[in-house]
Amino acid sequence: DAMVIQNPRYQVTQFGKPVTLSCSQTLNHNVMYWYQQKSSQAPKLLFHYYDKDFNNEADTPDNFQSRRPNTSFCFLDIRSPGLGDAAMYLCATSSDLRDRGRTYEQYFGPGTRLTVT
């Protein structure tokens, strides 16, 4: 089945120790997103890739970076995790065909829950 895969599902890191979360997709979608979701809150968009073009949200901290080496993979790097970065990180994809009236339906992975000790 075509899907969005996130690894690992649970990640524990130490305060200040860099960590990388990964996302892969078999949908061949050209847009990939990273969201941060804290407990009992709505997902918050950090950034997205449209093909190879990186689009950062204005309020995303510099501590968060992303890489997309090819269509299928996208990585979220947290350079120096703080306690406030503990959250669920969700990867999503969509297919932007630039059709008029296109609905940007997003497909989400299961998420990676990050704990910072």
Next chain:
Amino acid sequence: GDSVTQMEGPVTLSEEACLTINCTYTATGYPSLFWYVQYPGEGLQLLLKATKADDKGSNKGFEATYRKETTSFHLEKGSVQVSDSAVYFCALDTGRRALTFGSGTRLQVQP
């Protein structure tokens, strides 16, 4: 800017009760509207969608109608089950390639 307002939860119902979760939105233009569901410890799953006024999205017994005149997209189900317990998010898309989510409504269904 664009925004989505959902009723606060938790909503607690008995099995087979009727469900309505209210969602209203503010947006420029004509957004597409979505309901996503998140089960405990999981990512978001698209439940249903509507792309234009008066469209009705439906899936798994859930329905929502795009009401432009009231800027609403309320989620309804006639008979809920324990397995429907989850958090439900209303969201809109105005073509920016980014979804705007509501704050989510937790539904708890008791046997």
